[in-house]
Amino acid sequence: MKTQKWFSGIVLVGFGLYFILKNFSITLFPDFFSWATLLVIVGSAFLFQGYGGKDYGSILPGVILTGFGLHFHLVNKLAIWPDHTGTFILIIALGFILQNQKTGQGMLNGILFLLLAVLLLFYQDILGSLTFLKVSSRTLHTIIPVLFILVGGYYLLSKNRK
DSSP states (O other), X not given: OOXXXXXXXXXXXXXXXXXXXXXXXXXXXXXXXXXXXXXXXXXXXXXXXXXXXXXXXXXXXXXXXXXXXXXXXHTTTOTTSOOSHHHHHHHHHHHHHHHHHHHSOOHHHHHHHHHHHHHHHTHHHHHXXXXXXXXXHHHHXXXXXXXXXXXXXXXXXXXXOO
Protein backbone atom coordinates (compact mmCIF):
# COMPACT_ATOMS: atom_id res chain seq x y z
CA MET A 1 0.00 0.00 0.00
CA LYS A 2 1.22 3.49 -0.77
CA THR A 3 0.20 5.04 2.52
CA GLN A 4 -2.03 3.29 4.97
CA LYS A 5 -3.77 6.45 6.13
CA TRP A 6 -7.23 5.40 4.99
CA PHE A 7 -6.87 1.75 5.94
CA SER A 8 -5.50 2.37 9.42
CA GLY A 9 -7.95 5.16 10.14
CA ILE A 10 -11.04 3.20 9.09
CA VAL A 11 -9.95 0.06 10.95
CA LEU A 12 -9.25 1.98 14.18
CA VAL A 13 -12.46 4.04 14.01
CA GLY A 14 -14.53 1.01 13.00
CA PHE A 15 -13.15 -1.25 15.72
CA GLY A 16 -13.47 1.57 18.26
CA LEU A 17 -17.15 2.10 17.40
CA TYR A 18 -17.72 -1.66 17.41
CA PHE A 19 -16.31 -2.06 20.93
CA ILE A 20 -18.06 1.06 22.30
CA LEU A 21 -21.40 -0.22 21.00
CA LYS A 22 -20.63 -3.64 22.47
CA ASN A 23 -19.65 -2.19 25.88
CA PHE A 24 -22.85 -0.14 26.08
CA SER A 25 -24.98 -3.03 24.70
CA ILE A 26 -26.23 -0.93 21.78
CA THR A 27 -27.21 -3.36 19.05
CA LEU A 28 -27.76 -1.91 15.58
CA PHE A 29 -29.20 -5.18 14.26
CA PRO A 30 -29.35 -8.81 15.42
CA ASP A 31 -26.00 -10.61 15.32
CA PHE A 32 -24.15 -7.30 14.94
CA PHE A 33 -21.47 -8.37 17.41
CA SER A 34 -19.89 -11.12 15.33
CA TRP A 35 -16.79 -11.75 13.28
CA ALA A 36 -18.83 -11.00 10.13
CA THR A 37 -19.10 -7.36 11.25
CA LEU A 38 -15.33 -7.26 11.74
CA LEU A 39 -14.89 -8.56 8.19
CA VAL A 40 -17.09 -5.73 6.91
CA ILE A 41 -15.07 -3.16 8.88
CA VAL A 42 -11.71 -4.41 7.56
CA GLY A 43 -13.12 -4.81 4.04
CA SER A 44 -14.50 -1.28 4.13
CA ALA A 45 -11.08 -0.03 5.22
CA PHE A 46 -9.53 -1.73 2.19
CA LEU A 47 -12.18 -0.17 -0.07
CA PHE A 48 -11.56 3.31 1.35
CA GLN A 49 -7.81 2.74 0.92
CA GLY A 50 -8.40 1.57 -2.65
CA TYR A 51 -10.64 4.39 -3.79
CA GLY A 52 -9.79 7.23 -1.38
CA GLY A 53 -6.07 6.51 -1.19
CA LYS A 54 -5.83 5.62 -4.89
CA ASP A 55 -4.25 2.30 -3.91
CA TYR A 56 -6.23 0.29 -6.43
CA GLY A 57 -4.67 -3.01 -5.40
CA SER A 58 -6.75 -2.74 -2.22
CA ILE A 59 -10.05 -2.93 -4.10
CA LEU A 60 -10.01 -6.71 -4.56
CA PRO A 61 -9.43 -7.61 -0.89
CA GLY A 62 -11.90 -4.89 0.10
CA VAL A 63 -14.68 -6.31 -2.04
CA ILE A 64 -13.91 -9.88 -0.93
CA LEU A 65 -13.86 -9.11 2.82
CA THR A 66 -16.83 -6.76 2.73
CA GLY A 67 -18.79 -9.12 0.48
CA PHE A 68 -18.07 -12.18 2.62
CA GLY A 69 -18.98 -10.27 5.80
CA LEU A 70 -22.25 -9.05 4.27
CA HIS A 71 -22.95 -12.56 2.98
CA PHE A 72 -22.64 -14.04 6.47
CA HIS A 73 -24.95 -11.34 7.85
CA LEU A 74 -27.58 -11.73 5.12
CA VAL A 75 -27.57 -15.46 4.43
CA ASN A 76 -29.98 -16.36 7.23
CA LYS A 77 -31.97 -13.13 7.15
CA LEU A 78 -33.01 -12.76 3.51
CA ALA A 79 -34.84 -15.64 1.90
CA ILE A 80 -33.64 -14.60 -1.56
CA TRP A 81 -29.96 -14.54 -0.54
CA PRO A 82 -28.28 -17.74 -1.82
CA ASP A 83 -26.41 -19.92 0.65
CA HIS A 84 -24.16 -21.44 -1.96
CA THR A 85 -20.47 -21.69 -2.86
CA GLY A 86 -21.23 -19.82 -6.06
CA THR A 87 -22.02 -16.71 -4.00
CA PHE A 88 -18.42 -16.51 -2.80
CA ILE A 89 -17.11 -16.94 -6.34
CA LEU A 90 -19.51 -14.21 -7.51
CA ILE A 91 -18.16 -11.82 -4.86
CA ILE A 92 -14.59 -12.55 -5.99
CA ALA A 93 -15.62 -11.94 -9.62
CA LEU A 94 -17.10 -8.59 -8.62
CA GLY A 95 -13.83 -7.69 -6.90
CA PHE A 96 -11.77 -8.43 -10.01
CA ILE A 97 -14.17 -6.50 -12.24
CA LEU A 98 -14.19 -3.45 -9.95
CA GLN A 99 -10.40 -3.53 -9.66
CA ASN A 100 -10.17 -3.73 -13.44
CA GLN A 101 -12.09 -0.46 -13.74
CA LYS A 102 -9.23 1.35 -12.01
CA THR A 103 -6.16 -0.69 -13.03
CA GLY A 104 -7.07 -2.18 -16.39
CA GLN A 105 -5.98 -5.59 -15.08
CA GLY A 106 -7.91 -8.61 -13.93
CA MET A 107 -10.87 -8.55 -16.31
CA LEU A 108 -10.11 -12.05 -17.62
CA ASN A 109 -10.05 -13.34 -14.05
CA GLY A 110 -13.28 -11.49 -13.33
CA ILE A 111 -15.00 -13.01 -16.35
CA LEU A 112 -13.70 -16.51 -15.56
CA PHE A 113 -14.87 -16.25 -11.94
CA LEU A 114 -18.20 -14.83 -13.11
CA LEU A 115 -18.72 -17.75 -15.49
CA LEU A 116 -17.77 -20.19 -12.74
CA ALA A 117 -20.19 -18.49 -10.33
CA VAL A 118 -23.03 -18.71 -12.84
CA LEU A 119 -22.20 -22.36 -13.47
CA LEU A 120 -22.17 -23.14 -9.75
CA LEU A 121 -25.29 -21.14 -8.92
CA PHE A 122 -27.32 -22.62 -11.77
CA TYR A 123 -25.61 -26.02 -12.04
CA GLN A 124 -28.76 -28.15 -11.88
CA ASP A 125 -30.60 -25.97 -14.39
CA ILE A 126 -27.63 -26.07 -16.77
CA LEU A 127 -27.34 -29.85 -16.46
CA GLY A 128 -31.05 -30.16 -17.15
CA SER A 129 -30.74 -28.09 -20.31
CA LEU A 130 -27.90 -30.29 -21.63
CA THR A 131 -30.12 -33.35 -22.09
CA PHE A 132 -29.80 -33.05 -25.86
CA LEU A 133 -26.17 -34.22 -25.54
CA LYS A 134 -27.38 -37.71 -24.57
CA VAL A 135 -24.75 -37.84 -21.83
CA SER A 136 -25.57 -38.95 -18.30
CA SER A 137 -25.37 -36.42 -15.49
CA ARG A 138 -22.75 -38.64 -13.83
CA THR A 139 -20.52 -38.28 -16.89
CA LEU A 140 -21.03 -34.50 -16.87
CA HIS A 141 -20.14 -34.40 -13.17
CA THR A 142 -16.82 -35.99 -14.15
CA ILE A 143 -16.15 -34.04 -17.35
CA ILE A 144 -16.75 -30.54 -15.93
CA PRO A 145 -14.05 -30.72 -13.21
CA VAL A 146 -11.62 -32.21 -15.73
CA LEU A 147 -12.34 -29.26 -18.04
CA PHE A 148 -11.59 -26.87 -15.16
CA ILE A 149 -8.27 -28.60 -14.57
CA LEU A 150 -7.33 -28.54 -18.26
CA VAL A 151 -8.22 -24.86 -18.73
CA GLY A 152 -6.46 -23.92 -15.47
CA GLY A 153 -3.39 -25.94 -16.45
CA TYR A 154 -3.29 -24.28 -19.86
CA TYR A 155 -3.61 -20.88 -18.18
CA LEU A 156 -0.73 -21.69 -15.82
CA LEU A 157 1.57 -23.11 -18.48
CA SER A 158 0.80 -20.72 -21.34
CA LYS A 159 3.79 -18.49 -22.11
CA ASN A 160 1.77 -15.86 -23.97
CA ARG A 161 -0.46 -14.74 -21.08
CA LYS A 162 0.15 -11.44 -19.31
